[in-house]
Amino acid sequence: MRFRRRALWSAVLAILILTVAARQPVEGVAQEASGILLRDVLIVDGTGTLPYPGELLIVGDEIAAVGPAGSLDVTGDVHIENLSGLMLAPGFIDIHNHSDNGILNQPSAEALISQGETTIIVGPDGGSAWPIADYLNRIESTRPAVNVGTLVGHGTVRRAVMGDDYRRTATPAEVQAMATRVDRGMREGAFGLSTGLEYDPGFYSDTEELIELSKVAAAHGGFYMSHMRDEEEGVMDAIAEAIQIGREANLPIQISHIKMGNASVWGGAAKALEMIRQARATGVDVFADWYPYQAWASSLNIVVRSRRFTDPEEVAAGLEAMGGADRLQITNYPPDRSVEGKRLLEIAQSKDLTPVEMYIQMMRAGGASVIGHTMDKGDVDTFAASPLVMVASDGGIGSAHPRGAGTFSRMLGHYVREEGILPVERAVYKMTSLPARRLGLTDRGRIVAGAKADLVAFDMATVSDSSTFEESSLLSVGIERVWVNGQLVWSEGAATGTRPGRPLRPR
Numbered sequence: 001m002r003f004r005r006r007a008l009w010s011a012v013l014a015i016l017i018l019t020v021a022a023r024q025p026v027e028g029v030a031q032e033a034s035g036i037l038l039r040d041v042l043i044v045d046g047t048g049t050l051p052y053p054g055e056l057l058i059v060g061d062e063i064a065a066v067g068p069a070g071s072l073d074v075t076g077d078v079h080i081e082n083l084s085g086l087m088l089a090p091g092f093i094d095i096h097n098h099s100d101n102g103i104l105n106q107p108s109a110e111a112l113i114s115q116g117e118t119t120i121i122v123g124p125d126g127g128s129a130w131p132i133a134d135y136l137n138r139i140e141s142t143r144p145a146v147n148v149g150t151l152v153g154h155g156t157v158r159r160a161v162m163g164d165d166y167r168r169t170a171t172p173a174e175v176q177a178m179a180t181r182v183d184r185g186m187r188e189g190a191f192g193l194s195t196g197l198e199y200d201p202g203f204y205s206d207t208e209e210l211i212e213l214s215k216v217a218a219a220h221g222g223f224y225m226s227h228m229r230d231e232e233e234g235v236m237d238a239i240a241e242a243i244q245i246g247r248e249a250n251l252p253i254q255i256s257h258i259k260m261g262n263a264s265v266w267g268g269a270a271k272a273l274e275m276i277r278q279a280r281a282t283g284v285d286v287f288a289d290w291y292p293y294q295a296w297a298s299s300l301n302i303v304v305r306s307r308r309f310t311d312p313e314e315v316a317a318g319l320e321a322m323g324g325a326d327r328l329q330i331t332n333y334p335p336d337r338s339v340e341g342k343r344l345l346e347i348a349q350s351k352d353l354t355p356v357e358m359y360i361q362m363m364r365a366g367g368a369s370v371i372g373h374t375m376d377k378g379d380v381d382t383f384a385a386s387p388l389v390m391v392a393s394d395g396g397i398g399s400a401h402p403r404g405a406g407t408f409s410r411m412l413g414h415y416v417r418e419e420g421i422l423p424v425e426r427a428v429y430k431m432t433s434l435p436a437r438r439l440g441l442t443d444r445g446r447i448v449a450g451a452k453a454d455l456v457a458f459d460m461a462t463v464s465d466s467s468t469f470e471e472s473s474l475l476s477v478g479i480e481r482v483w484v485n486g487q488l489v490w491s492e493g494a495a496t497g498t499r500p501g502r503p504l505r506p507r
């Protein structure tokens with residue numbers, strides 16, 4: 001009796017499975033589903049293959065079917081949307097985003113969705129929320145417009161262990177205590193370990209400490225993402241250190257916002273890429289990310305590598321290496337808001353000081369945030385074209401740098417359409433499946449049946465960033481529709497108010 005019942009159940013299950021199988025996306029096969037059919041659109045599927053005229057069916061939060069134009073025969077309760085003249089890509093994945101708090105305070109995230117971002121990874125540069133589980137729970141209850149994952153910050157755990165006594169090498173016991181925290185962060189859902197080695201307290205860590213902690217991330221299948229020690233004179237050594245960590249801790253490496261940061265290393269982009277290529281050839285899974293601007297944003301202290309911020313000779317050398325005080329634009333200086341937006345040279349002249357004196361005065365008053373217009377177009381363009389370099393904003397909601405609101409639209413408008421540096425399918429690859437691969441996300445970053453329906457429809461003729469170094473929060477144009485988990489979040493220049501984003505954890 002029992003056996004027969006089981007047999008009966010097996011038969012029922014088999015029929016169910018066959019029914020489901022028959023509804024799988026097969027070209028030309030009739031579909032009965034309630035969903036959204038996107039038609040008459042050029043599909044750029046994220047893998048780097050050429051765009052093709054196609055159509056796509058969203059059911060629930062997934063791409064139920066996709067195929068060439070006219071191939072899907074869908075019946076039933078389906079809302080049809082014609083997207084003629086537009087391209088349809090996977091939603092853009094920003095693997096280096098600083099909206100850790102911004103996304104909680106402003107979950108509608110217009111600055112992100114208006115440029116086509118559907119997933120952000122926060123906790124970069126060594127600084128993350130803590131504990132990771134609490135943060136992801138807050139994302140869950142806040143329900144932002146985009147999906148959010150996080151890294152565990154090396155600086156965060158180092159500060160927790162060493163307190164204010166961090167300006168030294170950590171003891172083995174301290175490294176062990178940090179490792180315990182990295183382990184907890186990874187178990188609670190972090191995608192990897194991030195470092196910020198130009199900042200406190202990461203600056204004082206040695207390579208051994210980073211290797212030990214990376215081994216913990218590796219044990220959980222995570223990766224190591226680094227704002228390296230040096231992006232200027234010592235950038236090649238810094239890349240070599242990142243690769244060494246990958247080799248010795250046996251985990252994937254992500255070099256954050258790769259750049260040739262000042263005049264002393266201009267022209268070095270090809271060499272940096274060659275180092276990455278060679279490392280990959282010898283088994284270290286290293287990629288980099290990059291934002292599409294010739295200027296960086298950081299704190300004023302990175303100008304003086306020795307950290308002797310009040311030594312006039314050191315300051316003079318630092319300013320010279322940056323290409324002069326006219327290249328440094330102060331963006332945040334609480335003691336005197338009137339200088340914000342101006343260049344250091346101009347500020348000094350207005351106060352009858354030399355740039356060196358002005359710099360020292362500002363550092364004594366607590367320092368400032370700065371945008372450094374110190375990169376060479378040739379290097380930036382070389383990284384733009386490379387398949388080893390994904391696109392990431394290093395910005396977020398409320399950024400003083402235009403990259404926060406304009407990175408992904410600028411990649412399409414400026415680098416693809418205006419400059420012709422790479423074709424659209426390769427740009428989309430660098431914004432979708434490449435970051436998804438680094439994160440181990442198998443259900444996002446590509447347009448394929450069964451993937452989550454994170455999608456962006458854009459007009460290649462008009463897509464453009466609007467944000468500038470003067471007005472950094474202006475929203476992009478030409479991003480016509482954005483769906484997150486199957487729901488429309490951005491349409492014709494405005495947020496729909498729907499917020500279907502989820503916390504993401506590694507699989």
Ligand SMILES: [Zn+2]
Pocket residue numbers: 125227256257394
């Ligand atoms: Zn950084």
